[in-house]
Amino acid sequence: xxxxxxxxxxAVIQLTEIEGSGVRLLHLCEKCAAERGVETTLTxxxxxxxxxxxxxxxxxxxAKGEPAQCSFCQATLADFRATGxxxxxxxxDAFESSLRDLLRRVHGNSRHIGxxxxxxxxxxxxxxxxxxxxxxxxxxxIETEQFELAADIRDKLRGIE
Amino acid sequence: MLDLSLLPDGGASxxxxxxxxxxxxxxxxxRLARNLEGYAFTPRARDGERLRILxxxxxxxxxxxxxxxxxxxxxxxxxxEDRLLLHERHLVSKELAGLxxxxxxxxxxxxxxxxxxxxxxxxxxxxxxALHSGFHVSDAFGVIERxxxxxxxxxxxxxxxxFGYLTACPTNxxxxxxxxxxxxxxxxxxxxxxxxxxxxxxxxxxxxxxxxGEGSEVVGNFFQISNQTxxxxxxxxxxxxxxxxxxxxxxxxxxxxxxxxxxxxxxIEDKLWRAFGTLRYAxxxxxxxxxxYLSGVRLAVGLKLISGLSVYTLNKLLIFSQLAHxxxxxxxxxxxxxxxxxxxxxxxxxxxAEAE
Numbered sequence: 192x193x194x195x196x197x198x199x200x201x202a203v204i205q206l207t208e209i210e211g212s213g214v215r216l217l218h219l220c221e222k223c224a225a226e227r228g229v230e231t232t233l234t235x236x237x238x239x240x241x242x243x244x245x246x247x248x249x250x251x252x253x254a255k256g257e258p259a260q261c262s263f264c265q266a267t268l269a270d271f272r273a274t275g276x277x278x279x280x281x282x283x284d285a286f287e288s289s290l291r292d293l294l295r296r297v298h299g300n301s302r303h304i305g306x307x308x309x310x311x312x313x314x315x316x317x318x319x320x321x322x323x324x325x326x327x328x329x330x331x332x333i334e335t336e337q338f339e340l341a342a343d344i345r346d347k348l349r350g351i352e
Numbered sequence: 353m354l355d356l357s358l359l360p361d362g363g364a365s366x367x368x369x370x371x372x373x374x375x376x377x378x379x380x381x382x383r384l385a386r387n388l389e390g391y392a393f394t395p396r397a398r399d400g401e402r403l404r405i406l407x408x409x410x411x412x413x414x415x416x417x418x419x420x421x422x423x424x425x426x427x428x429x430x431x432x433e434d435r436l437l438l439h440e441r442h443l444v445s446k447e448l449a450g451l452x453x454x455x456x457x458x459x460x461x462x463x464x465x466x467x468x469x470x471x472x473x474x475x476x477x478x479x480x481x482a483l484h485s486g487f488h489v490s491d492a493f494g495v496i497e498r499x500x501x502x503x504x505x506x507x508x509x510x511x512x513x514x515f516g517y518l519t520a521c522p523t524n525x526x527x528x529x530x531x532x533x534x535x536x537x538x539x540x541x542x543x544x545x546x547x548x549x550x551x552x553x554x555x556x557x558x559x560x561x562x563x564x565g566e567g568s569e570v571v572g573n574f575f576q577i578s579n580q581t582x583x584x585x586x587x588x589x590x591x592x593x594x595x596x597x598x599x600x601x602x603x604x605x606x607x608x609x610x611x612x613x614x615x616x617x618x619x620i621e622d623k624l625w626r627a628f629g630t631l632r633y634a635x636x637x638x639x640x641x642x643x644x645y646l647s648g649v650r651l652a653v654g655l656k657l658i659s660g661l662s663v664y665t666l667n668k669l670l671i672f673s674q675l676a677h678x679x680x681x682x683x684x685x686x687x688x689x690x691x692x693x694x695x696x697x698x699x700x701x702x703x704x705a706e707a708e
Contacts, residue, residue, distance in 0.1 A: 300584025
């Protein structure tokens with residue numbers, strides 16, 4: 192169907208105009224609809240573009256004193272800028288201050304105030320046994336200031352080694 | 353071919369239209385993003401790492417008490433049409449199903465039970481989600497909260513003192529919580545109020561998407577409204593806020609419907625009956641056409657212009673008239689034009705059966 196106004200574009204919406212007691216039906220193309228201030232589903236409802244990557248590009252210079260790459264997964268800040276994804280949990284420590292700024296911009300805050308998580312003790316975990324995994328968990332426990340847990344893991348580790 | 357009847361509820365209980373405001377809010381989804389300690393995040397992990405993750409969580413799933421009769425589906429071992437089927441039924445994301453620009457990842461899997469699913473090796477190692485019919489935010493969250501507590505006791509999550517639950521993308525960090533409602537807003541679209549409402553959402557920290565989440569187009573006046581921020585507010589605050597705003601949007605939608613009926617009654621009525629007529633008799637329907645007419649019929653049912661048609665049937669039509677679902681019924685993959693014919697037949701027969 193052709194647009195009732197410009198007689199050129201394809202009509203994408205049917206506009207019902209109410210004037211006094213009369214009702215008038217118009218078939219409009221997207222352009223004419225827009226000119227009449229009508230937002231079609233097409234124009235109004237386009238999901239917003241995820242501008243997160245852009246935020247990273249524009250506003251995230253490397254903070255001084257941060258390592259060039261994460262010691263656990265070897266990801267760099269350049270990797271993060273390119274993909275918008277961090278390599279692993281340790282990246283949050285490696286690039287902490289850059290991320291803190293970014294998180295403030297994205298969430299308006301950088302501190303988690305929701306539920307707190309306490310990792311299960313290694314003895315309760317069916318699957319954690321190898322020294323590598325324990326060392327990894329020890330490091331994390333110290334970093335997150337879970338010192339009792341850290342002591343437990345250290346004892347376990349001594350037992351294995 | 354994947355047999356969805358093996359799932360405890362066929363993976364479709366969220367369509368049963370049982371919840372509050374079921375004619376306007378189709379479903380409520382809550383998801384938590386979680387990662388395991390000791391591995392790189394999924395996008396950076398190697399195949400072997402992802403398989404180890406799968407082995408580790410698989411053992412944990414088997415001993416979960418909050419999920420009964422769960423079924424683990426190895427998404428990476430499914431043919432493309434079955435992956436699309438799971439995605440169309442809202443059981444896995446586009447990313448997990450390998451339907452984005454990236455192929456499906458080795459180790460991609462989903463553990464499914466009644467209204468609950470755990471995606472493994474999505475962008476995060478674990479995506480716990482509950483999908484409920486209607487507007488049921490706190491019930492859906494309750495289910496996921498219990499599951500999360502239990503699972504977190506069996507596998508160690510990556511958690512940071514300051515940043516909370518750590519996620520591959522910093523937009524999910526903190527609570528890892530995304531709560532979303534799939535909502536039908538034809539009244540606001542027809543009265544041209546929708547632009548204002550959507551702009552308003554963004555100002556208050558919420559966001560909207562199409563029916564299939566990030567990057568999906570809005571079709572049939574179905575919108576997904578969800579929280580945008582995940583950090584700096586507690587889970588309870590994020591949920592309360594979403595509930596308050598969505599209630600307000602529902603009120604605006606109801607008001608818009610009253611205005612439509614009052615000011616343009618016979619035109620609206622004509623338009624909606626025509627939509628119904630097309631669905632009853634058309635011999636070929638594209639997906640987009642079907643969605644738009646179904647939107648009209650759904651509105652007509654909400655306005656009580658059409659009776660004898662259940663919201664459950666309308667929900668089912670939305671999901672089962674999609675490409676992979678039609679192919680599944682026919683027992684083979686369909687071309688687009690074959691699917692259009694199959695879709696028209698399926699819609700026709702379903703509506704005819706309901707009218708009897």
